[in-house]
Amino acid sequence: MAQFLSVPRDAETCGPVIHDDEAMVFVxxxxxxxxxxxxxxxxxxxxxxxxEARPGDGExxxxxxxxxxxxxx
Numbered sequence: 001m002a003q004f005l006s007v008p009r010d011a012e013t014c015g016p017v018i019h020d021d022e023a024m025v026f027v028x029x030x031x032x033x034x035x036x037x038x039x040x041x042x043x044x045x046x047x048x049x050x051x052e053a054r055p056g057d058g059e060x061x062x063x064x065x066x067x068x069x070x071x072x073x
Contacts, residue, residue: 005070008032008045008063025070033063 005025007013011032018025033043043063049055 005068008043010034010036010042011045023072027068027070029066029068031063031065036063 005013005027007029009032012030013027014030015028016025029045032045033041036042041062044061045063046066047055047059047061049059049061051061055061
């Protein structure tokens with residue numbers, strides 16, 4: 001067995017759904033960086049906008065929950 005997924009600091013995975021062909025997994029990433037604050041942001045998941053860059057449309061510099069798709073290559 002090998003690790004195939006990790007999530008940002010302070011985050012939690014939940015609701016893994018394995019697709020029928022078992023080559024794909026969908027995972028919810030909840031409250032990434034939850035222990036941080038506006039002055040001490042601990043995660044920028046999923047956008048990872050650098051502090052010197054302006055977020056693009058639909059991007060934020062702060063953490064937000066997301067659904068992640070993991071597949072075998």
